[in-house]
Amino acid sequence: MAGKISAERDGGYIRVAVPDIYRGMTASEALRLMGLDIDLPCGGNGRCGKCSGYIETVTDGVKKVMPVKLCRSAVPNEGAVTVGFPETLLLGGTNVDVSGENCDACGESESSDGFLAVDIGTTTVEAVLKCCGRTLGHFAGLNPQKKYGADVISRIAFSKTPGGLERMTGDIRLCINNMLEAGRKKHPGLKIGNVYIAGNTTMQHLFMGVSPESMGHYPFTPAFTEARQLKGAEIGVNAENVTVLPSADAFIGADVVAGAELYLEDPDLPPTLFIDLGTNGEMVLKSGGRYYATSSAAGPCFEGANISCGTGGIEGAISDVKDSERGLVIGTIGDKAPVGICGSGLLSLVAVLLERGVIDETGLMEEDLEICGFLKTPGGEKPVQTGISLTRKDVREFQLAKAAIRTGVEILLEKAGLEAKDIETVYTAGGLGTHIDPSAAIRTGLLPPEFKGKCKAPGNTSLYGATAAGDDPTFLEKASALALKFETFSLNDAKNFSEKFIDNMYFD
Ligand code: FES
Structure with a gap:
């Protein structure tokens, strides 16, 4: 996130005070530069109307609130400006539901065996924080890579652009680190030593920082399908160990293999x-x-x-x-x-x-x-x-x-x-x-x-x-x-x- 921003949650909305330097830019661009990426389903060309929010100005003590499309509306040149948008638009945002209940089995300590299990979906990322068989928290948010494309084909295409793969890899790892941080904040004594990742094969490649390019054309061959076990420090994930579950091929990912192992x-x-x-x-x-x-x-x-x-x-x-x-x-x-x-x-x-x-x-x-x-x-x-x-x-x-x-x-x-x-x-x-x-x-x-x-x-x-x-x-x-x-x-x-x-x- 760029610099320190002033944001608050308010009835399902996130309100952000917009500094003067962003005046004249579209609200979505200002938010992006402040480190808050929002979902722009039509690429921000004003067609879909799905980026609805509001711009609030206070000038000489007079408050005005205007409903706007965030992708098309400029940050006004006057007044103190606040932009509001639904929490559900925030990419990589984690609608965190950390129960706050402690693990009464181990008492949460440095010797606990807490872990984060993550499903990286093309659209959403969902995770649970577990310890001793208990669920201590639940996290869900839009996949931050959604801004690069709605489906795996467009993500693969973006991975071929200069710096594209690195950006998508960085975004998803940051999203997971944010979940870990939120979990640790609620459970300060708990050791969360392991992260387990399941997702489709493209999402697994992007998480690992491995190019998914070969899955974008015939014969659609993934760079890897086997499970991966590595140290979090090697890939910038704030946990001791990270495990990526096995896939079967380019289109049958770890998400499906995991489901089959459980139900078939x-x-x-x-x-x-x-x-x-x-x-x-x-x-x-x-x-x-x-x-x-x-x-x-x-x-x-x-x-x-x-x-x-x-x-x-x-x-x-x-x-x-x-x-x-x-x-x-x-x-x-x-x-x-x-x-x-x-x-x-x-x-x-x-x-x-x-x-x-x-x-x-x-x-x-x-x-x-x-x-x-x-x-x-x-x-x-x-x-x-x-x-x-x-x-x-x-x-x-x-x-x-x-x-x-x-x-x-x-x-x-x-x-x-x-x-x-x-x-x-x-x-x-x-x-x-x-x-x-x-x-x-x-x-x-x-x-x-x-x-x-x-x-x-x-x-x-x-x-x-x-x-x-x-x-x-x-x-x-x-x-x-x-x-x-x-x-x-x-x-x-x-x-x-x-x-x-x-x-x-x-x-x-
Ligand atoms: S993103 Fe479609 S109208 Fe704004």
Whole structure:
């Protein structure tokens, strides 16, 4: 962070006093120069409206507050200026929930065995602080690398620019050090000696400072997949030891291997599918003791990118839409006022609109639609006009993403010589998978109808895997052995991919 800045939290917002030297710059640029990077989903060109905040000026004792797009609004030339923005926009910010309870098993000392388990997602970074089996804190924030691109392809592209790799590596390590610092502040006596990292293969490369360039083109070969164990001092992480969990290939990362180790390890398991639904749809099918794995490029639509009013899974994101006789019933994360629509909200909204016939089987919608109805609040349902729209282009984006996932599932099943009805259980993990409404997934064709009643959403399995590595000394070895058993293949090599993909664009 540049110099000392004066910032405070205020009702979900961060307020920052802006020094005179930043007058005339855009608010987002001033914040950046002060060391506060905020998320600019459309690159700061004023199109998406997702960088809403406010500029407050006090001139001769008169206060004025102006709602603004931070990427387009200049810091005024007069008055004492404060810029306010939602905490959820802060890249690398850690919405810290440190319980404050001490570990009563070891009493927290220099001989404690505290550790930080981290899931580095393309969009979000989530971590837990653990000791003696207890969770002492939880951290979540946007991945600070998001400013360089929404998906792994754009991060790989940025890594090839001068200094690009070093910047992304520095940003993610700083983010983790900030989490460690916050944990130590709350638990000053606790020794946090270990950090365990799980993420997709590109995120693991960027964390390690290893170029992911070779994964950006055929034959998509990662520089490493094996687990890495090293001293924190070697890589500028403020913990004694750092462990990076093993991946299987460029598209089947440690996040998926960890989930598979946790949920597919039973040798007598009937055919079971594990799908990580986030920016990509990574999937593993275990059948007859074999692990078939592939990845479909769904694009960042389910993370809110490329959707006109899309947003990640942040507070206020519309996450659930149901139909009722009175109209749409709209649920948001944290029961907050709607700020956008996230993947699960998009999925449930499209399912409702298909049922109503507003969207036809080809994906045609007569006109863009504002989402209005009744907002679920802690005090009951209240009429709402959200000002958040679903456009015809959004529906097309959704069709592309759902067709990619469904096609991946079908080809994976073919590879294993199975049909959808043969699958006993479907675990859905990842940003969308955790909050997915299986009936909406089936209604929209994201998943086949034969999966009805078989879906389970265990949560952030990548984080659980990183945690298991800290809790169980044998986990790393088991996950490493499992990663070698994966039979991975590229959907591009499947002869019937295009045909299936086009079929799956339709809504049945
Ligand atoms: S980032 Fe400001 S409008 Fe898109």
